[in-house]
Amino acid sequence: MPLTIVVKIGTSSLTQPETGQLALSTIATLAETLCHLRHQGHRVILVSSGAVGVGCARLGLTERPKAIALKQAVAAVGQGRLIRIYDDLFTTLQQAIAQVLLTRSDLVQRSRYLNAYNTFQELLGLGVIPIVNENDTVAIDELKFGDNDTLSALVASLVEADWLFLLTDVDKLYSADPRSVPDARPISLVSSIKELAQLQIQTGSQGSQWGTGGMVTKISAARIAIAAGVRTVITQGRFPRNIEKIIQGELIGTHFEPQPEPTSARKRWIAYGLVPAGKLYLDEGAIAAVSLAGKSLLAAGIKLVEGEFDTQDAVQLCDTNGNEIARGLVNYNSNELQKICGRHSREISTILGYAGAETVIHRDNLVLT
Numbered sequence: 001m002p003l004t005i006v007v008k009i010g011t012s013s014l015t016q017p018e019t020g021q022l023a024l025s026t027i028a029t030l031a032e033t034l035c036h037l038r039h040q041g042h043r044v045i046l047v048s049s050g051a052v053g054v055g056c057a058r059l060g061l062t063e064r065p066k067a068i069a070l071k072q073a074v075a076a077v078g079q080g081r082l083i084r085i086y087d088d089l090f091t092t093l094q095q096a097i098a099q100v101l102l103t104r105s106d107l108v109q110r111s112r113y114l115n116a117y118n119t120f121q122e123l124l125g126l127g128v129i130p131i132v133n134e135n136d137t138v139a140i141d142e143l144k145f146g147d148n149d150t151l152s153a154l155v156a157s158l159v160e161a162d163w164l165f166l167l168t169d170v171d172k173l174y175s176a177d178p179r180s181v182p183d184a185r186p187i188s189l190v191s192s193i194k195e196l197a198q199l200q201i202q203t204g205s206q207g208s209q210w211g212t213g214g215m216v217t218k219i220s221a222a223r224i225a226i227a228a229g230v231r232t233v234i235t236q237g238r239f240p241r242n243i244e245k246i247i248q249g250e251l252i253g254t255h256f257e258p259q260p261e262p263t264s265a266r267k268r269w270i271a272y273g274l275v276p277a278g279k280l281y282l283d284e285g286a287i288a289a290v291s292l293a294g295k296s297l298l299a300a301g302i303k304l305v306e307g308e309f310d311t312q313d314a315v316q317l318c319d320t321n322g323n324e325i326a327r328g329l330v331n332y333n334s335n336e337l338q339k340i341c342g343r344h345s346r347e348i349s350t351i352l353g354y355a356g357a358e359t360v361i362h363r364d365n366l367v368l369t
């Protein structure tokens with residue numbers, strides 16, 4: 001059966017750690033592997049980092065720039081070179097590729113989200129391998145994926161992929177960073193989001209010299225993907241041929257089993273496509289109603305409202321410590337909610353002077369995170 005496979009490769013696997021130069025043999029083997037998967041009839045998307053790393057090598061910069069404008073300029077230099085290298089390799093293998101550069105705002109607006117979906121379907125239907133990266137040169141801070149682990153999970157969720165491979169410079173996930181904790185325990189299988197929380201994995205604060213997110217963004221990417229029903233694997237980028245072995249059933253790397261009942265596409269868009277504009281802090285009764293009983297959120301259970309937002313914006317629902325439990329689309333703006341929070345639904349029309357919706361967030365627009 002044809003599978004949809006998303007492969008994400010990080011800067012740490014694309015470049016040589018000592019020099020920052022491209023790891024050509026890895027990239028060539030990756031291209032061969034992806035072509036092989038295409039020949040077997042599978043639909044393949046590559047999410048490739050490396051624009052900033054390659055741009056730095058091209059310009060002789062010895063470390064990743066911190067200033068935003070410089071990073072954006074460097075990415076513009078690197079992305080062109082990166083795609084040229086991919087195009088040369090894939091052309092040799094007679095495989096068409098496409099460059100797809102996305103920003104967060106492309107997934108925020110529902111019409112653009114659906115448009116991105118249609119474009120991916122069209123490319124995959126044509127047998128093309130889309131090569132995706134964040135459009136670093138124009139992305140602004142508030143509307144950024146920030147890291148390609150998250151981007152790849154959102155793409156995998158968008159196209160409802162069967163597999164997401166996160167290729168990196170460690171062979172699998174460990175209980176702690178194996179670089180600083182040599183006896184960290186390797187983890188081969190994570191069978192649910194609940195188990196992931198119980199494992200209490202230590203990730204340290206950052207990734208390798210050229211990587212951005214480290215393991216923390218891979219774990220949150222895995223959560224997004226498995227909620228969408230995508231089997232996710234963290235494995236070593238230096239051995240791209242392992243992808244085929246893994247699909248054939250070998251337990252290489254760390255596998256995250258997909259949730260048996262994936263969240264619907266619209267709810268995934270609410271949870272991960274949209275950027276939340278505010279926070280609602282709930283009391284215990286409201287948390288139980290929303291998270292255990294699957295009910296809508298009423299004004300009475302809201303203790304505090306944070307941020308400025310409009311009707312139909314996405315907000316985070318949190319416990320009193322600020323831990324997020326859900327996201328949803330609000331039926332009231334932040335000014336209205338300041339006035340009605342903690343109050344019974346029947347009081348709303350008197351407080352506001354007009355009749356509003358009975359629920360603050362209807363359960364159809366609410367998704368547990």
Ligand SMILES: Nc1ncnc2c1ncn2[C@@H]1O[C@H](COP(=O)(O)OP(=O)(O)O)[C@@H](O)[C@H]1O
Nearest residue numbers: 010011012168174176177203207208211214215
């Ligand atoms: N619990 C952990 N298990 C494995 N690796 C970890 C863990 N915590 C932190 N790391 C670090 O994450 C790094 C990979 O992240 P990163 O450099 O961002 O890679 P990439 O460029 O592939 O996205 C590894 O080199 C490793 O040192």
Ligand SMILES: N[C@@H](CCC(=O)OP(=O)(O)O)C(=O)O
Nearest residue numbers: 010011050051052147148212
């Ligand atoms: N978009 C950036 C990559 C961001 C990123 O997530 O990098 P990495 O942690 O190496 O996967 C680039 O192309 O340099």
